[in-house]
Amino acid sequence: MTDVSERPVAARLGAVRERIAAAARAAGRDPAEIRLVGVSKRQPVAAIRAAIDAGLADLGENFVQEAVAKMDALGPVLGTVPGTVPRTGPKWHFIGALQSNKTAVAAARFDWVQSVDRLKLAERLSRQRPAELPPLNVCLQVHIGAEASKAGVPVAEAAALAHQVAGLPQLRLRGLMAVPPPETDPARQRAWCRQLAELFRALQHDGLALDTLSMGMSDDLEAAIAEGATMVRIGTAVFGPRPAGPI
Numbered sequence: 001m002t003d004v005s006e007r008p009v010a011a012r013l014g015a016v017r018e019r020i021a022a023a024a025r026a027a028g029r030d031p032a033e034i035r036l037v038g039v040s041k042r043q044p045v046a047a048i049r050a051a052i053d054a055g056l057a058d059l060g061e062n063f064v065q066e067a068v069a070k071m072d073a074l075g076p077v078l079g080t081v082p083g084t085v086p087r088t089g090p091k092w093h094f095i096g097a098l099q100s101n102k103t104a105v106a107a108a109r110f111d112w113v114q115s116v117d118r119l120k121l122a123e124r125l126s127r128q129r130p131a132e133l134p135p136l137n138v139c140l141q142v143h144i145g146a147e148a149s150k151a152g153v154p155v156a157e158a159a160a161l162a163h164q165v166a167g168l169p170q171l172r173l174r175g176l177m178a179v180p181p182p183e184t185d186p187a188r189q190r191a192w193c194r195q196l197a198e199l200f201r202a203l204q205h206d207g208l209a210l211d212t213l214s215m216g217m218s219d220d221l222e223a224a225i226a227e228g229a230t231m232v233r234i235g236t237a238v239f240g241p242r243p244a245g246p247i
């Protein structure tokens, strides 16, 4: 028996995959190069389960406590043990602001942390990543745009931080992530994405083995893919509007 509430997520997921494929084709790229992370912050477990059943392999979460509660709720369904990184089922990506007092839990429970923006955070994650797990995949979050308050390492400091993070034993530096300022004009969306793509290529040229350019959300995934994104993080377009209030 299928729950009617599960249908919309599967249908939305299909539509997002088509948008990704169309954007890739328009850019002369192979759609298989682009990894879709479904951003499930504030979304209920039932919606996440529906997305997993529909084939979603990567989930993004912004709050450690909320994410761990969902992993534990989904764990039995996926045949994994609560308290450990899931052996099967989706990969979990932490994409929110990470406080120092949450790094131990993040290091133990997530497969990726995409929001590393300072050395201290990276050092804690490396030290706290359990030795029996593979190195934690990380991206540097880069501050793209004008607002001084936004998270992320400034563009001018990103190369130095990248080289430091790349040397930490229990981390694997995979690439860069950004949340550019919201824009409706596709040309302006592309201009922000291009800044991150240029930095990404410069770091590769510098000898860092990076394979992940994480940019593109529900409203700008076409622009991000046109500029070379290898990973898009899609919330609203996959799960619908985020429910208000505490989860």
Ligand SMILES: *Cc1c(COP(=O)(O)O)cnc(C)c1O
Residues within 6 Å of the ligand: 039, 041, 062, 095, 096, 179, 217, 218, 219, 233, 234, 235, 236, 237
């Ligand atoms: C919420 C969020 C997303 C997804 O945003 P949508 O506009 O809902 O697709 C992607 N990345 C980060 C870092 C987010 O916080």
